[in-house]
Amino acid sequence: MSGPDVGRTTWRALRARRRDVGRLAAWSAVESLPALLAGLLVARAVDQGFLAGRFATGLAWLGGLAVAILLGAVATGRVYRALGAVVEPFRDDLARLVVHGALHDATRAGGHPDSAPVARLTHHVEIVRDTFGGLVMVVRGFLFTAGAALLGLLALDPTVAVLVAAPLLAGLVVFAAALPAMLSHQRTQVRAGEALGRSAANALTGHRDVLACGAEERTVAEVDRKVGDHAHAERTLARMSALRSLSLGLGGWLPVVVLLLAAPWLVRRGLSTGAVLGALVYVTTSLQPALHALVQGLGGGGLRYAVTLERILRTCRPPAHGGAAATSAPVPDGGSPAVRLSGLAFRYGLRARPILDDFSMTLPEGEHLAVVGPSGAGKSTLAALVAGLVEPERGTVHLAGRPVAAVAPADRAALRVLVPQEAYVFTGSLADNLRYLCPDADDPTVETALAVLGAEPLARRLGGLAATVDPATLSAGERQLIAAVRAYLAPAPLVILDEATCHLDPTLEATVEWAFARRPGTLVVIAHRISSAVRARRVLVFDEDGPMMGGHQELLARSPAYRDLVGHWDDVAAAATGGTATADRTVAGVAAPHG
The missing domain is CATH 1.20.1560.10 (ABC transporter type 1, transmembrane domain)
Known part of the structure; x- marks a missing residue:
């Protein structure tokens, strides 16, 4: 029947x-x-x-x-x-x-x-x-x-x-x-x-x-x-x-x-x-x-x-045995780049302006990339393309040497984890929320992740790992912090933070990004503040002439759009603090040791 x-x-x-x-x-x-x-x-x-x-x-x-x-x-x-x-x-x-x-x-x-x-x-x-x-x-x-x-x-x-x-x-x-x-x-x-x-x-x-x-x-x-x-x-x-x-x-x-x-x-x-x-x-x-x-x-x-x-x-497909973190898609060895984009083209609608047109990019394993640009430039679209959430009009996306289009959606969790701006926390224990992508993580591992990302005070306030979390009582920043720890524990070698720390204060945001930068694997950050771009090894800016990649100082010299963004961010920071911080002082205040 x-x-x-x-x-x-x-x-x-x-x-x-x-x-x-x-x-x-x-x-x-x-x-x-x-x-x-x-x-x-x-x-x-x-x-x-x-x-x-x-x-x-x-x-x-x-x-x-x-x-x-x-x-x-x-x-x-x-x-x-x-x-x-x-x-x-x-x-x-x-x-x-x-x-x-x-x-x-x-x-x-x-x-x-x-x-x-x-x-x-x-x-x-x-x-x-x-x-x-x-x-x-x-x-x-x-x-x-x-x-x-x-x-x-x-x-x-x-x-x-x-x-x-x-x-x-x-x-x-x-x-x-x-x-x-x-x-x-x-x-x-x-x-x-x-x-x-x-x-x-x-x-x-x-x-x-x-x-x-x-x-x-x-x-x-x-x-x-x-x-x-x-x-x-x-x-x-x-x-x-x-x-x-x-x-x-x-x-x-x-x-x-x-x-x-x-x-x-x-x-x-x-x-x-x-x-x-x-x-x-x-x-x-x-x-x-x-x-x-x-x-x-x-x-x-x-x-x-x-x-x-x-x-x-x-x-609603039944959950896979062992939890949500798929382990059936092993990342191949042999020095394959973490991310390889070849000839990508994407637009919203047949007559819309292309967000990307014949765009190619290669990120080696362990890279730390910040993606910056004005609102609507295509930063989140790029993140969705890399994660395999949307299909390009043309071109290919490879993660760890594997074409994303050929990987089953349930198996992509072993290759990448994307944390969106609107973090989701469900009613349940704090431990269940944190272990959602890694159900086998033991308590010491979870506690270490909390400490590394600066989330221990939040865990203590909530009552520990066994405490029940009520999402309605959490601020947007607290939800983002829980989602960040969840992603940190995930086994995926590639982490994409799509303005995932925008509700955190700059100090805690720096702590979270430094933790992900030291985590084994590759980090892509859709930047919300200029400090995220300064901390990254490489920066991808969506310029008027198309995406441009380079280091922070290099882009300051080469990209007018990047200079405008840095100036805009600095003006916002100065207005927020009531000070007159210059671009150099702002950058110096958040610059990473490894630049």
């Missing part, structure tokens, strides 16, 4: 709760007692009681059926209790998967927190929870009810059981053969609905631009096309209900017709009137309702379950 991921996920969910599933099966067996005994007891009541003139005997047999129904009713309550023990943990597993995906997106290199996808996926989780519970009930109900009814028919007469089972099996085969097509049409209907929603939302939010550009007819035509696609998908899905009706007709009603037509022949063979009536009771009160529930459940909720769970699994 569903893709392999959905099938495996469902099977794992059931296997993980074998005891609860076993309890559910046991109570289901008790619940199916009326389905097992109804036809037999009715046959006895008719043959040995009412037709034989023994009214009390007939009532006694029917009384036995009433007792079985009462036991089944008690078992039904236990069934729902056992069902909750199976369904609710599965729902919790999916919720954890969604939260993990949201945290991964928010804390990965270049990521940012976004509650909208979480809200949508949480709604999907509730859909899966409800439909999963419904699927378990209808499949369980059919297996036990139909199985009990067939056993009862066998006890009545094996020939009758065969006459009933043959059309029932035919109906199931027709339904099973139609399920893949139903699932495909359900996917199409969901996608068409989402496309219609996006098209309508874009038209409404951009109505002023539409009017300004005179694109009303084109926009209406586009939305109308989406409406037509959605209507066509709905009609196609509705036509599939004919196959469900065919299945119900074959499996549910054809056995009744067969029994009625075969009744004279069965009686001539020696089957009693009560047995014929009991067989009809089995078909009409057990098999028909069970088959109807199965077909409607799988054909309705089952399709929604498969499509929605597919969406969750595709959007």
